[in-house]
Amino acid sequence: MTEEVVEQRLSQIGHQLPSAPEAVGFYVPVLRTGNLVITSGQLPMVGKELMFKGKVGTELHEEQAFHAARMCALNALAQIKKCVGSLDRVTRIVRVEGYVQSAPGFTRQPQVINGASELLIQVFGEAGKHTRIAVGSNELPMNAAVELAIWAEVVD
Numbered sequence: 001m002t003e004e005v006v007e008q009r010l011s012q013i014g015h016q017l018p019s020a021p022e023a024v025g026f027y028v029p030v031l032r033t034g035n036l037v038i039t040s041g042q043l044p045m046v047g048k049e050l051m052f053k054g055k056v057g058t059e060l061h062e063e064q065a066f067h068a069a070r071m072c073a074l075n076a077l078a079q080i081k082k083c084v085g086s087l088d089r090v091t092r093i094v095r096v097e098g099y100v101q102s103a104p105g106f107t108r109q110p111q112v113i114n115g116a117s118e119l120l121i122q123v124f125g126e127a128g129k130h131t132r133i134a135v136g137s138n139e140l141p142m143n144a145a146v147e148l149a150i151w152a153e154v155v156d
Contacts, residue, residue: 051068
Protein backbone atom coordinates (compact mmCIF):
# COMPACT_ATOMS: atom_id res chain seq x y z
CA MET A 1 0.00 0.00 0.00
CA THR A 2 1.47 3.35 -1.01
CA GLU A 3 1.46 6.44 1.13
CA GLU A 4 -1.06 9.05 0.11
CA VAL A 5 0.07 12.12 -1.87
CA VAL A 6 -1.03 14.70 0.74
CA GLU A 7 0.63 12.77 3.54
CA GLN A 8 3.80 12.49 1.42
CA ARG A 9 3.81 16.28 1.07
CA LEU A 10 3.36 16.64 4.82
CA SER A 11 6.30 14.33 5.38
CA GLN A 12 8.45 16.27 2.90
CA ILE A 13 7.97 19.45 4.95
CA GLY A 14 8.71 17.66 8.21
CA HIS A 15 5.24 16.85 9.54
CA GLN A 16 3.35 13.67 10.26
CA LEU A 17 -0.42 13.41 10.48
CA PRO A 18 -1.38 12.71 14.11
CA SER A 19 -4.25 10.55 15.28
CA ALA A 20 -7.50 12.50 15.30
CA PRO A 21 -8.03 13.92 18.80
CA GLU A 22 -11.14 12.89 20.70
CA ALA A 23 -13.79 15.47 21.51
CA VAL A 24 -13.35 17.12 24.92
CA GLY A 25 -17.06 18.00 25.23
CA PHE A 26 -20.51 17.05 24.02
CA TYR A 27 -20.05 17.54 20.26
CA VAL A 28 -18.70 15.74 17.22
CA PRO A 29 -15.12 16.59 16.21
CA VAL A 30 -15.91 16.49 12.48
CA LEU A 31 -19.05 16.46 10.37
CA ARG A 32 -19.74 15.89 6.70
CA THR A 33 -22.70 17.49 4.95
CA GLY A 34 -22.83 16.91 1.21
CA ASN A 35 -19.36 17.62 -0.16
CA LEU A 36 -18.32 19.76 2.81
CA VAL A 37 -16.38 18.45 5.78
CA ILE A 38 -16.25 20.81 8.76
CA THR A 39 -14.14 20.27 11.83
CA SER A 40 -14.97 21.44 15.29
CA GLY A 41 -12.40 23.70 16.90
CA GLN A 42 -9.09 21.87 17.16
CA LEU A 43 -6.59 22.67 19.89
CA PRO A 44 -2.80 22.23 19.78
CA MET A 45 -2.99 18.76 21.30
CA VAL A 46 -0.60 15.83 21.11
CA GLY A 47 -2.51 12.84 22.39
CA LYS A 48 -4.29 14.16 25.46
CA GLU A 49 -1.68 16.84 26.20
CA LEU A 50 -2.26 20.50 25.36
CA MET A 51 1.06 21.74 24.02
CA PHE A 52 0.61 25.53 23.92
CA LYS A 53 -1.20 27.27 26.78
CA GLY A 54 -1.71 30.88 27.71
CA LYS A 55 -2.11 34.31 26.22
CA VAL A 56 -0.12 35.23 23.14
CA GLY A 57 1.76 38.45 23.75
CA THR A 58 2.54 37.78 27.41
CA GLU A 59 2.77 34.06 28.26
CA LEU A 60 3.66 32.95 24.73
CA HIS A 61 5.55 34.55 21.87
CA GLU A 62 4.01 34.95 18.44
CA GLU A 63 6.35 32.31 17.00
CA GLN A 64 5.13 29.74 19.55
CA ALA A 65 1.53 30.56 18.66
CA PHE A 66 2.38 30.18 14.94
CA HIS A 67 3.50 26.61 15.72
CA ALA A 68 0.35 26.07 17.80
CA ALA A 69 -1.78 27.08 14.80
CA ARG A 70 0.14 24.64 12.62
CA MET A 71 -0.47 21.88 15.17
CA CYS A 72 -4.19 22.73 15.22
CA ALA A 73 -4.27 22.46 11.42
CA LEU A 74 -2.62 19.04 11.55
CA ASN A 75 -5.23 17.89 14.05
CA ALA A 76 -7.99 19.24 11.82
CA LEU A 77 -6.54 17.37 8.84
CA ALA A 78 -6.49 14.21 10.96
CA GLN A 79 -10.20 14.75 11.67
CA ILE A 80 -10.93 15.20 7.96
CA LYS A 81 -9.02 12.02 7.11
CA LYS A 82 -10.90 10.12 9.81
CA CYS A 83 -14.18 11.32 8.29
CA VAL A 84 -13.53 10.62 4.60
CA GLY A 85 -10.73 8.04 4.68
CA SER A 86 -8.07 9.94 2.72
CA LEU A 87 -6.82 13.51 2.50
CA ASP A 88 -6.38 12.91 -1.23
CA ARG A 89 -10.18 13.26 -1.46
CA VAL A 90 -9.93 16.93 -0.46
CA THR A 91 -10.50 19.11 -3.54
CA ARG A 92 -10.35 22.47 -1.77
CA ILE A 93 -9.74 23.99 1.63
CA VAL A 94 -12.68 26.37 1.77
CA ARG A 95 -12.30 28.19 5.08
CA VAL A 96 -10.06 28.42 8.12
CA GLU A 97 -11.43 29.86 11.34
CA GLY A 98 -8.67 30.77 13.77
CA TYR A 99 -8.94 32.04 17.32
CA VAL A 100 -5.94 33.29 19.28
CA GLN A 101 -6.00 33.72 23.05
CA SER A 102 -4.55 37.21 23.07
CA ALA A 103 -3.06 39.47 25.71
CA PRO A 104 -4.41 43.05 25.76
CA GLY A 105 -2.87 44.96 22.88
CA PHE A 106 -1.84 41.88 20.88
CA THR A 107 -3.10 42.46 17.32
CA ARG A 108 -1.08 40.02 15.19
CA GLN A 109 -3.68 37.24 15.07
CA PRO A 110 -3.38 36.99 11.25
CA GLN A 111 0.35 36.28 11.53
CA VAL A 112 -0.35 33.55 14.10
CA ILE A 113 -3.00 31.85 11.96
CA ASN A 114 -0.56 31.99 9.02
CA GLY A 115 0.97 28.92 10.68
CA ALA A 116 -2.09 26.97 9.59
CA SER A 117 -2.63 28.75 6.27
CA GLU A 118 0.94 28.26 5.08
CA LEU A 119 0.82 24.55 5.93
CA LEU A 120 -2.43 24.07 4.01
CA ILE A 121 -1.05 25.80 0.93
CA GLN A 122 2.19 23.81 1.14
CA VAL A 123 0.36 20.47 1.10
CA PHE A 124 -2.66 21.25 -1.12
CA GLY A 125 -1.16 23.88 -3.46
CA GLU A 126 -3.77 26.12 -5.15
CA ALA A 127 -6.53 24.02 -3.59
CA GLY A 128 -5.17 24.99 -0.17
CA LYS A 129 -5.92 28.70 -0.66
CA HIS A 130 -8.91 29.53 1.50
CA THR A 131 -11.09 32.18 3.07
CA ARG A 132 -10.20 32.89 6.67
CA ILE A 133 -11.02 34.53 9.92
CA ALA A 134 -8.29 35.27 12.49
CA VAL A 135 -9.61 36.79 15.70
CA GLY A 136 -8.38 37.45 19.19
CA SER A 137 -10.08 36.05 22.25
CA ASN A 138 -9.54 36.78 25.91
CA GLU A 139 -9.97 33.08 26.82
CA LEU A 140 -10.04 29.75 24.96
CA PRO A 141 -10.97 26.24 26.14
CA MET A 142 -8.44 24.60 28.45
CA ASN A 143 -6.33 27.78 28.31
CA ALA A 144 -5.26 26.87 24.75
CA ALA A 145 -3.26 29.51 22.91
CA VAL A 146 -5.00 28.78 19.59
CA GLU A 147 -8.16 27.07 18.37
CA LEU A 148 -8.80 26.34 14.71
CA ALA A 149 -11.57 24.92 12.52
CA ILE A 150 -11.31 23.94 8.86
CA TRP A 151 -13.95 23.63 6.16
CA ALA A 152 -12.94 21.37 3.27
CA GLU A 153 -14.62 20.32 0.04
CA VAL A 154 -14.25 16.61 -0.76
CA VAL A 155 -15.12 14.17 -3.53
CA ASP A 156 -16.35 10.60 -3.23
